[in-house]
Amino acid sequence: MQAVADNLILLGRFVLERIAAIGRSGMILMHAVIARPDPATSFPLLVRQLYSVGVLSMIIIVVSGLFIGMVLALQGYTILVDYGTEQAVGQMVALSLVRELAPVVTALLFAGRAGSALTAEIGLMKTTEQLSSMEMIGVDPLRRIIAPRFWAGLISLPILTMIFSAVGIWGGLLVGVEWLGIYEGSFWSNMQNSVDFFDDIGNGLIKSLVFGLVVTWVAVFQGYDSVPTSEGISQATTKTVVYSSLAILGLDFILTALMFGDL
Amino acid sequence: MRNRGVELGVGIFMLVGALALAMLAINVSGLSLSNQQGTYKIYARFENVGGLTARSKVTMSGVTIGNVSSITIDRKKLMALVEMEINADVNYLTSDSSASILTAGLLGEKYIGVTSGAADDEILKEGDFIEDTQSSLVLEELIGKFLFNQASE
Numbered sequence: 086m087q088a089v090a091d092n093l094i095l096l097g098r099f100v101l102e103r104i105a106a107i108g109r110s111g112m113i114l115m116h117a118v119i120a121r122p123d124p125a126t127s128f129p130l131l132v133r134q135l136y137s138v139g140v141l142s143m144i145i146i147v148v149s150g151l152f153i154g155m156v157l158a159l160q161g162y163t164i165l166v167d168y169g170t171e172q173a174v175g176q177m178v179a180l181s182l183v184r185e186l187a188p189v190v191t192a193l194l195f196a197g198r199a200g201s202a203l204t205a206e207i208g209l210m211k212t213t214e215q216l217s218s219m220e221m222i223g224v225d226p227l228r229r230i231i232a233p234r235f236w237a238g239l240i241s242l243p244i245l246t247m248i249f250s251a252v253g254i255w256g257g258l259l260v261g262v263e264w265l266g267i268y269e270g271s272f273w274s275n276m277q278n279s280v281d282f283f284d285d286i287g288n289g290l291i292k293s294l295v296f297g298l299v300v301t302w303v304a305v306f307q308g309y310d311s312v313p314t315s316e317g318i319s320q321a322t323t324k325t326v327v328y329s330s331l332a333i334l335g336l337d338f339i340l341t342a343l344m345f346g347d348l
Numbered sequence: 349m350r351n352r353g354v355e356l357g358v359g360i361f362m363l364v365g366a367l368a369l370a371m372l373a374i375n376v377s378g379l380s381l382s383n384q385q386g387t388y389k390i391y392a393r394f395e396n397v398g399g400l401t402a403r404s405k406v407t408m409s410g411v412t413i414g415n416v417s418s419i420t421i422d423r424k425k426l427m428a429l430v431e432m433e434i435n436a437d438v439n440y441l442t443s444d445s446s447a448s449i450l451t452a453g454l455l456g457e458k459y460i461g462v463t464s465g466a467a468d469d470e471i472l473k474e475g476d477f478i479e480d481t482q483s484s485l486v487l488e489e490l491i492g493k494f495l496f497n498q499a500s501e
Contacts, residue, residue: 248368251367
């Protein structure tokens with residue numbers, strides 16, 4: 086009887102702790118979004134974060150976009166050539182990249198490359214008591230540390246997604262046209278006939294905005310809420326990657342069902 | 349000096365992003381700003397539109413001259429009423445033009461093919477009807493006719 090009661094207490098504590106964590110993350114999000122920016126200090130901070138979050142993620146995005154585009158064209162060609170419709174490779178590469186792969190893969194890579202770095206950085210600041218010292222001298226760490234990182238992630242991810250799509254389509258062109266010998270005119274015209282700017286590219290952009298919000302939110306919160314020990318930081322970093330990847334994949338299904346479900 | 353490098357990097361990053369978006373818009377989705385030249389609407393009634401949808405192409409001699417904007421039922425004649433938007437620069441369709449629903453390839457999408465007639469003096473304007481129409485080819489009807497002919501022989 087005692088054992089059952091103990092387990093119930095543990096379960097209750099666990100659930101309450103989770104709900105409180107959701108509440109804390111919501112408060113951080115509100116602070117980061119609402120915090121009134123002071124142009125003189127926030128703008129340089131934002132640029133600094135855009136550099137470390139966005140610019141430094143570019144290489145991995147460009148390389149993986151190129152290879153994913155090339156693989157898509159190669160796989161599509163081997164199947165479509167059986168039906169004599171290899172001109173549709175351009176359409177296939179463009180649609181699958183713009184609608185689905187570019188937002189999702191970019192967000193997953195972004196969570197691994199930039200999200201984990203954000204968590205580790207903020208967690209270490211907490212561990213070395215930099216955050217508390219800021220509060221001591223009257224600087225709001227949410228405004229000084231969290232807000233610029235949050236906005237930088239939100240701005241960077243859509244840009245990275247666009248770069249990913251463009252490079253991927255170029256990779257598809259490289260394999261499909263230059264190597265496998267599809268006629269370039271039909272490659273482009275098939276693509277232009279089937280891709281709609283607002284329905285396909287616009288919805289991809291909306292997806293990447295949502296993913297950007299989720300990934301940076303999770304990363305920033307896990308860092309800020311981490312247990313201030315070296316073990317705590319490693320746990321928080323792991324959680325960032327796991328939670329944001331799961332959230333991306335789950336949200337992607339919901340968003341896809343909302344956007345393309347009725348087609 | 350290090351700060352300068354950061355600013356340059358971010359600037360390049362954002363420019364590359366904008367370029368990528370422009371490339372996607374123009375090259376991939378074929379969005380062109382010059383396409384705002386204006387259109388006029390003409391109508392046609394078909395017995396059966398089988399498979400034609402809004403945004404299907406309207407062509408003349410294989411060249412796209414507009415698109416289908418809506419398909420409804422004409423309540424009086426009980427036929428499908430197709431509304432087409434034709435580019436304003438195609439201002440030489442005669443009143444005895446004919447419209448037929450064609451298929452691109454064996455299993456391809458449906459589109460409307462317009463053939464201009466000989467009545468040079470009467471040009472189709474906004475709101476006019478193409479009277480001479482030919483419906484979509486429905487495979488089941490063809491098979492049905494074929495079987496009926498076989499049976500009667």
